[in-house]
Every structure is written in C-alpha cells, then in structure tokens.
Amino acid sequence: MSEVRLEELLAPGVVADDVPELDTLLRARPLLAAFSTLFHGSEAEVLARLLVLREIGRDAQTTHWTPERLRQRFTYLDPVKLETVLRRLRGNGLLDIGDDNRYTLSDLGRNAVAAVDMLVGFSAGDDLELGFLTAQLAGLQAVGSVTPEALGHLLGKLNDLAWHFEDAIASGSEFRIADARRRLSANTRWIEKGTEVLRTLLADPELPFDLARLAQPIGLAQSRLARIDAAFQRAVNKIEAQRVTLGGSGISSSDVAAWLRGRDARALAALARNALAAAPDLTLLAGGHELLDRAELALSEDARRMEADTALPPPEEAPRRDAPEQEDLRLLEHFSRRLARLAEPGQAPETLARAVAGGGFPAASYRLSLLALLADGGDSDTASPADGPIGDFMRLPVDIRFELATEPVNEDEIATMSAGLVGARGRLPAAEAVPVLDPDTLPRPA
Template sequence: MIDFADFLAPGVAADDVPELAPLAAAAPLIAAFITLFRGSEAEVLMRLLVLREIGQEADAPRWSPDALRGRFTYLDTVKLETVLKRLRDNALLEFADDGLYHLSDLGRNAVAAIAMLLRFSADEDTELGFLTAQLAGLQAVGSVTPEALGHLLSKLNDLTWHFEEAIASGSEFRILASRRRLAANERWLARGTEILNGLLADPDVSFDIARVAQRIGLAQSRLARADAGFQRALNKIEAQRVTLGASGISSSDVSAWLRRLDAARLASLADSALSIVPELTLLAGGHELIDRAETVLCDEVREREIDVALPPPDAPDAGLVPEQDDLALLEHFTRRLDDLADAAPLGAIVAGGGFAPAAYRLSLLALLADGETAIPATGPVGDFMRLAVDVTFGDRLVPLEEDGIAAISDGHVTPRTPQANAPAAALPLLDA
C-alpha cells in the first residue's frame, strides 16, 4: 500500500482524492517505468538497450544466459549481469524454470511504448504523432475515452497558441520555423480528421466523446487557417525588407548572420556603437533652430558638406626595412658540417643549446638526407643543401640524456668522398 500522508494536506486521506485511484491501481506498470528510468543517464540507456534487444527477437523470444552474453559482447560482463538482475527483480524480465530469459507482459508493454515514441522523425511533433497514433489504436479496438481525446485537444490548442504567437512576433525566422513544423505534422492532422469523422458518424458514441470531438474539429480548423496567416505575415515582412545597396544582401540575410553569432561576438560588434546615456544634450528654442536652418541652407555650407575630395597621401616611411628570417643558427651549423673531418653520430652533431635548437638541426639533417628537395641557387639554405656530407638514419632509438633529449635515432653524419654512394634515408626520431 502506497503511503501518501507526506504529500496530502492535514485531514485529507487518499480515498478523498478520486484522481489517485487509477494511478494507484496501475502501480505495477508505473513501477516498471520507475525501474527503467531511475538512476544516471548511462544506467537508463543500458537498461533500455538490453530490454529492446531482447524484445526484438520475435522468432525466438527466449534467451539463454550464454546467448545473452554472446549478444552483448560489447558490454562489461558484471554490468550486464547487474542490468539483467535489475530488470528481473522488478518484473520486466522473467527467468523461466527452463533457465531461459524472456520479457514479461509489463516489459513488452514498456518496450512497445518506447518504440512508438522513437519512431517519429526529428522534424515531426513527437507528442502530436504519439497521441494521434494512440487514439487511432483506441478507435480500432472501440475503447476511445474522453481523456484520450482531451490530450489531443490540449496539444492542438497548444500548437494553435504557438503559431499565433509566432505570427504576432513579426519574426521571419519564428514564422518560417512554425510553418515547417505545421507542414511536418500535416499527416497527423489529416489522420486526426479521419478519426473524428469516424467518431461523429457513430450514432452510439457517448455525449462526452462527441463534445470533445467537436472541439477537436474546431481546433484543427484553426490550425488549417494558420498557413494562410503565415503567408500574410511573410508578405508584410517582404514589403518591409531592405536591400543593402546593390550588394543583393537584404536585412533578413544580415539578421540570419547575426543569429549565428555567439554572445561574445555580438558584444564585440556592439562595442562603442551604443551609449547608455546621450553624449550630447541639445537645448534650443525656436530662434536658435531658425538660425541653424538658415546656416544649413547657405551655399557655402552646402558646398563644404558635399566636398568629397580625397585626403592628401601619406609620405612613405623610408626607414622601414623588410623583415628577414634569422638564419644565424643555420649558417653556424653549415660551417660545422663543412669542417667535419670524420664520421660522427647524430647525437654529437645535433646536441647543443637545448631541445629546440637540437630539433631544428635534426630537421635540417633530414632535409639534407632526403636528396630530392629543390636546392636554391643562392643563400644560406642553398649553401647548406650543397654540403658534401651523407646522413644516415637508423630504425632504432639510442639513449642520449643530454640537453633535454632522452633518446635520438641511431645514425651518422659522414663527410662525402668521391667514391661514396648516397645512403638510403630513414625517418628521424627525437624523443624528449
């Protein structure tokens, strides 16, 4: 028995609230949904995943524990067992005497309800589609209730209010979005009309059902007229649209661009463009205004205001020197390699001055070992590329522990002799 004492007002018993009776009677079904949706989002999604996968097997609805583990190999075994136990303990999943799992009646009903909600597309109104489909099913089995019709009527009135508010706002974007929403739900409105025609044509339908059905018909009529209201509002907006010069860009395009910007970007655009208080206060009477008008009409002032002459050009800065790259490290490294007498390991050639200069030298050696890079005719880079040395890179790392370098590729730099063959280059590695 559910205890409502903490929620009811003093002196009120649960039997005094008739609206609680149908909910209390459906406690097992409600407990099933509580089981599914209690906990973190990940836990809820995992329970729904397992329950839906078990329920989708129509030809063989019973599962052995090994079959379930094989089906959910992508889930952690312990977590899977926890989910199965939670579903089994709360009557959503049953474990038969033959050692096989299968969905209970409550579990199958829950899976079917969730599947119906998930089938609607993102453009459609999920609530309207679900309510209409539910009403169609109730009509098919002859169990339509005023409560089910009331839910649909409430949704239609809510849509009508939403569309009327969009038209009253005068916002082109809200009107277009509402129009798309109405177009996406046309099939549900048409299906609702068919259901109403069937209900009102039945001579045995109850008065309460007929009364709500007529109100639904009026609500659908208002929605049918909403599209014409959208078009009239868009025509007014089109008449007021402003085109920015001959660019072809309209005020709607500018508004759409502004709507895509975040708050920080909008604030930066408005910076120095708006002032909280007026920067200049003008106090003038009639005589002052007349004097100002006479001055503005003066030919001399008019010519000065329409003067469009360009300002004089600025003198160029003769002392401005183009920025040049600092190639001192390259030139120093070129002289070192040019004076190299014998073969030396990469570590001894590269190290010195820290990790960054060492990485720079290693990249230069890799460029030199490539052999296919175009060589500039002049300049420090060309001098470096024409050095008579061969660079080899091994496929393993050797420890160095110097200048912040933990390890470096095994390789050598060797002065070239006329008989030496160019060695094959490998990918250099430098580990900090």
C-alpha cells in the same frame, strides 16, 4: 534518504481513497512500477536498462535467452553491470526466468518496451508534437476503445499549437513566423489524419456523449489550424512590405539579421569591437534654421514664458446649430409625384425603364430600389412610416410587377434593366402564363 509515502504527500486529514483521480493510478501500480524500474537512477543506468530490454524484445525469433547468450549478445557491456541490470529487470517483473535458468520477456516488459519504442520513434522529428497523440487515437479508434482521455490530450495539444502559432504572428518576428510555419507544415499530415479519425467517430450514431462532446471542439481546433497558414502568409507579406534594402546591393535587412543569427557570441563580440562606445559621442549636427529657433527660445523672454505656460485655455461655448441637418428627399418627393399621376383615372401603366430612367445611373438605381421596396410592402399600412415623404411614398396606390426578362435601354448610362410594369393598383394587365413543359415531350437519352 527514506522513501516518501503517499500519505505524506496528501493534505492533513485526506486519505488516498478520498481522491477519485488517484484510483486509476493506484490500480495501475504494476505498470507504474515497471516504468519506475526503467527510469529510476542516473542517466547511464536508465540507458543501460533500456538498451538491454529493447535488444531482448527486438529479436522476435528468440524468445528464451540463456545467461551465456546474453553475455555474448552484450559483449560491449561490463559483465558485472550486465548482471546487475538483468537482476533489476527480473526483480521488477520486466523479465521472467524459468526453471531452466532462461530469461524471457514478460508481457509487462514487452508492453513497456513497445511504448518506449513508439515514443523514441516519434521523437526523431517534429512528429512527437502531434503525431504520437494522433497515432495513439487512430489505434484506439481501430480497435473500438477510444477514451475521453485520449481525445482530451489531442485537444489540448491542438489548442497549444494554435496558441503558439498565433503568438508567433503577433510577435511580428520573421524568424518566429518562419519557425512556426515549419512546425505547421510538419504537423499537417497528422492534422489530416486526425480529421479522418474524427469523421469516422462522429459518423457513429451510437457514439457516447462524452466522446462526442470532445470530438466536436477537436474538429473546430483542426479547422483553425488549417486556416492559420493564410494568416502566416499575410504576416509574411506585411513583413516583406516593410523590409529595407541596403542600397543597390540587393541585400535586405532580413538577410543581415539571418546572417547575424548564424554567428556565435564570440563572432558577434568581434564585430562589435570598436563599433560601440561606453559613452555616446555627442556631435552637434544642426543647420542654420535649427540654431535660429533655439537662439530665439533662449533670448526671448516671451517665447520662454509661452513655452513654460501650461495653463488650460479659457472655456468656450460650443457652437450651436439652430436647425438640425435634414436628409435631402427631393428626389423621393419628385418620384412620388410621378407615380401619383399614374394612379389617376385613365392613366395607362408604364414600363420600369420609362418610370425610373432620367438623371443618370445613380438616380435611376435609387428609383428602382424604391420600387422594389414598394413592391415588397407597399400595401401594408403598418409597414410604412406614419407621416413624412417616405410614408406618403409607401402609401401610393400603385402596383409594381417585376419580370424575369430584361430589356435593352442603351441610354442615360443604362444598357439593360429588368422588365416590368408600374401602374394604378388593380389595373395592371394579367401576366402571361409560363408554359409548362410536358415530361413526355422532353428529349430522353439514348
């Protein structure tokens, strides 16, 4: 098969220079060629190349390898296949060979094997999901070369994890929720590490705008993942409330489901043998009342006609209400009359406790809330309604003063309440001045 050229993959009339996204990849052709050398061919060939390259790069004490030493190092490989691997690596710039016929690992080869080793190390557990991207971002941040692409990869992975976790919760499956919770727990340390990196980035006043634009949604996504554990717990509690216990055995439906999930297909087929029928076995289970109901329907012509009649009932006019419902404002009107008497000439101010008490705690709290409303805007004509009981109340010529202290009541379902006075406008006594402490008289530490 002939090699496919890049121009053949582009649309008619489009050249590579017209695609800005290809520029970075085209400039990295030597590196891409190195990875193509490593991963081109069958799985066995790829493993052999990676094995040789990693073992050469792992020995930090030896920088130059003679062909004889390489054959001694890889005695478990066929000599002819080993020579083919070395020639392939040397021909694509991953290995260098000097005039003394000794092999050395090139800079390109060392970078390639370091990148592969990093991925292989993270793939040993769940760290490959978020750990690799976070570690990469932390390394770039340490050397001051964070790129928007690195932040974009991390943001995409965080959004993907959040979607997976929310989908597991929406499924209602106990096993999917448990698996998602395990994944979240495995990635928690990387979320915390990413938070530290993002905090350091955002603390830089000279952070470029394109990095700050991506760093902020990453922080929001990390906070979203940090809160999702509570959602897992709520979902587990909901499932726990719906779990069914099989008799007095102590075994729940979840235990049975977990046990069945641990069986293979052969074991499940053996359990289902003689337990499932090709056609349902219809056994009539009916009591006397059910039989009478069905017999009445079968024997009564009127009952059959009523059941078959699907016509809509005749239209009826909706009941009309002559007078709309009105709010009961009797308590407000009575309280307005009481306050109006305080505004008459010669009437002394009353305490808050005396003005609002009566009728129990609900009525007293209602009156106190009315006084607070009057104290906030009672002297503004534009702030009160034009007419009605509420407008009359808002225009009462009274003043209210609330004090910081409280006074005991101990009656009418009230233990204590705020101290204060209610009286005619402009006739309340002046409030006592709050003493100002002299800083020189304050105690000082030894």
